[in-house]
Amino acid sequence: MNNFLICLCALLWLPFSVRAWNAEGHMVVAQIAYYHLNPVAKARCDALIAVSLGSFNSVGTSNFVTSATWADNFKSALGTGGWHYIDLPINANLDGTSTNIGVDSSNVVFAINLCITNLQNPGLSQSNQAVSLRYLIHFAGDIQQPLHCSTDVSAAHPAGDAGGNLFSITSVNWGNLHSLWDSGGGFLFDSLSAPLTTANQNTLNAKIALIEAAYPYNYDTNRTIPNPMAWAQEGMNLAKTNCYVGITNSTTPTTNYLNTAMATTEQRMAQGGHRLADLLNTLFPPMVLTSLTHTNGNFGFSWNTVSNSSYKVQWKQQLSDPTWNDLTNITAINSSASFKEKFNQTQRFYRVSQ
Numbered sequence: 001m002n003n004f005l006i007c008l009c010a011l012l013w014l015p016f017s018v019r020a021w022n023a024e025g026h027m028v029v030a031q032i033a034y035y036h037l038n039p040v041a042k043a044r045c046d047a048l049i050a051v052s053l054g055s056f057n058s059v060g061t062s063n064f065v066t067s068a069t070w071a072d073n074f075k076s077a078l079g080t081g082g083w084h085y086i087d088l089p090i091n092a093n094l095d096g097t098s099t100n101i102g103v104d105s106s107n108v109v110f111a112i113n114l115c116i117t118n119l120q121n122p123g124l125s126q127s128n129q130a131v132s133l134r135y136l137i138h139f140a141g142d143i144q145q146p147l148h149c150s151t152d153v154s155a156a157h158p159a160g161d162a163g164g165n166l167f168s169i170t171s172v173n174w175g176n177l178h179s180l181w182d183s184g185g186g187f188l189f190d191s192l193s194a195p196l197t198t199a200n201q202n203t204l205n206a207k208i209a210l211i212e213a214a215y216p217y218n219y220d221t222n223r224t225i226p227n228p229m230a231w232a233q234e235g236m237n238l239a240k241t242n243c244y245v246g247i248t249n250s251t252t253p254t255t256n257y258l259n260t261a262m263a264t265t266e267q268r269m270a271q272g273g274h275r276l277a278d279l280l281n282t283l284f285p286p287m288v289l290t291s292l293t294h295t296n297g298n299f300g301f302s303w304n305t306v307s308n309s310s311y312k313v314q315w316k317q318q319l320s321d322p323t324w325n326d327l328t329n330i331t332a333i334n335s336s337a338s339f340k341e342k343f344n345q346t347q348r349f350y351r352v353s354q
Contacts (some may be wrong), residue, residue, distance in 0.1 A: 021141050021142075021144075021145055021182060021184065021188060021265070021269065022182050022183060022188050022189075022192075023068075023069045023072070023192060023193040023194060024188045024189055024192035024193075024203075024204065024207075025141060025145075025182075025184060025188045025265070025269060026068035026069055026072075026137075026138055026141045027065050027066065027068050027069065027192075027194070027196070027204055028188075028204060028207055028208055028211070028269050028273070029068065029137075029140060029141040029144070029269050029272040029273045029276065030064060030065045030067070030068035030137050030141070030273070030276070031065045031204060031205075031208050031273070032208055032211065032212065032217075032269070032270065032272075032273025032274065032276075032277070033137070033140070033272075033273040033274070033276035033277040033280065034064045034065060034277075035208075035212075035217075035273075035277075036217050036219070036273070036274065036277035036281075037277055037280055037281060038281050038284070038285070038286040039286065039287075039354075040284050040285065040286050040287050040306065040354060041280045041281050041283070041284035041285075041286075043354055044284045044306050044309065045064055045133060045280060045284070046063075046064065047309075048126070048129055048130040048133045049062070049063060049064055049067050049130065049133065049134070050062075051126050051127055051129075051130035052127075053127065053130060053131065054127075056074055056077075056078075056131075058070055058073055058074075058194075060193070060194040060195035061073070061134075061194050061195075062195075064137070065196070065204075066194035066195060066196060067133075067134050067137055068137045068138055068141060069138070069193065069194045070134045070138065071083075071084070071134060071135050071138035071139070072084075072138065080111075080135075082104060082106045082107065083106065083107065083108060083110070083111035083135070083139065084108055084111075084138075084139065084142045084148065085107065085108050085142060085148040085149070085163055086103060086104075086107035086108050086109050086143075086148070086149055086232050087103060087104065087107070087150065087151035087160055087162070087163060088103060088149055088150050088151070088232060088233065088236040089101050089103070089150075089151055089152075089153045089160055090150050090151070090152055090153065090236060090239060090240050090244075091152070091153050091154065092152045092154070092239070092240060092243075092244035092245075093152075093154055093244070095154055095155055097153050097154050097155050097158055098153070098158075099153045101153060101158075101159060101160060108139050108142050108143050108148065108149075108228070108232065109143070109228045109229045109232050111135060111139050112136065112139050112140070112143065112228040113228060114132070115132040115133070115135050115136040115139065116136070116225060116279070116283070118132035119132050119133060119136070119283050120283065122307030122308065122333075122334060122335070126308070136276070136279075137276065140272050140275060140276040140279070141269070141272050141276075143228060143231050143232055143235060143272070144231070144235065144268040144269065144271055144272035144275075145181060145182065145235065145268065146181065146235040146236070146238040146239040146242065146243050146264070146268070147163040147164040147177065147178050147181045147239055147243055148163060148235065149231075149232040149233070149234075149235030149236045149238075149239065150163060150235065150236045150239035150240075150243070151163050152164070152167065152239075152244055156249075161177075162178070163178050164176060164177030164178035164180075164181065164243065165177075165178045167244075167249055168249055168250045169247070169249075169250070169251065169252065169253060170250060170251060170252045171252055171253060173186065177243065177244075177247070180253060180261065181243060181261060181265075184261060184262055184265030184266075184269075185253075185257070185258040185259070185260070185261025185262040185264075185265060186258055186261075186262060187207075187261075187262040187265045187266065188265070189203070192204070210266070211266050211269060211270045211273075212270070214266060214267075214270070215266070215267060215270035215271070215274075217273075217274050217277070218274075219278075219281075220278040220281070220282075223281075223282045223285065224282065225279070225282060225283075226275065226278075226279060231275070235268075238264065238268075242260055242261070242264050243261075246260070284306055285304060287303050287304060287305070287352065287354065288303060288304055289301050289302070289303050289350075289352065290302050290303060290304075291338070293340070294343060297342055297343055297344075298340045298341065298342060298343060299340065299341060299342075299343040300338060300339055300340030300341070301338065301339060301340075301350070302336055302337065302338040302339075303336065303337060303338075303352055304335060304336055305332035305334070305335060305336055305337045306332065306335075306354070307332055307333065307334055307335060308331070308332065308333075309331070309332050309354055310329055310330070310331050310332075310354070311329070311330045311331075311332065311337060311352050311353065311354055312326060312328075312329050312330075312352070312353050313326075313327040313328050313329075313330065313339050313350065313351075313352055314326055314327060314350070314351050314352075314353065315327055315348050315349060315350050315351075316348070316349045317345075317347060317348060317349075318347075318349075319349055324351060327339075327341070339352075
């Protein structure tokens, strides 16, 4: 993990607000995703979150949901602030200012792709995969916040407004447009953070129930690795149509504007949780027994695995028998494993558990 973290420290950290959705919002996205993980993905994620990160451990981020805040806790120490957003340039007020200002290559799209690559690499250490998972959980929330995917270029800000950080508003709650959208226009509380108290968990559950009712999850059967740039461009377009419309620099946001921000936030957090679930279910697919064989007096079968995970093969004579009997333990060295034994019984039922 040290090499991975040293690499991260080489990136610059910019002193702008890059806390998309704040701690509560990130945990909402993570909890929605966790609800929809298949058993293999859930077990693998739980195991990686439990891996010790040495001096980068955080007591308050010890499970999948609270680990969503880990990347913000250490972005200054690791120099990874630039990984939380991508400044795709727009010209919201159509004043003709050129948007040809370039995009930093070390951005949230790059970071998500790196995390996916690391989690697909069976040769990578558990600690490096654990870091990658924590980052992926967080960045899947970041990229859904429209102002983490855009910067408004204008005559006043020809290099961009840093995702609304330089767009001033007059409000007792927010000083700029970015901070307004980080709180979802008031849908999220800045005070809610990890570790979660019972009261905070109840607050989280209530908002998740509201979001899930409005935006039910549909299991993705395509099993393809997504292109996070498409997510970023989607956010950029929302910035054009929602974030910079109906509000003027140095004014107070209207009730209608705040209602739009809250409704957009609910939809985007649902989308983030569902997309994260689909991605992790694709990276860690459900276990399926395949390739049943009966040759040379042996019976055998294979199944898909998560590399370096341990699997137990068990049997019963009758499905109604009260307990399963252990046959063997197998540690996967790649993406599949197999088992065989002499076929010398009249009937036997098998199962494999991770």
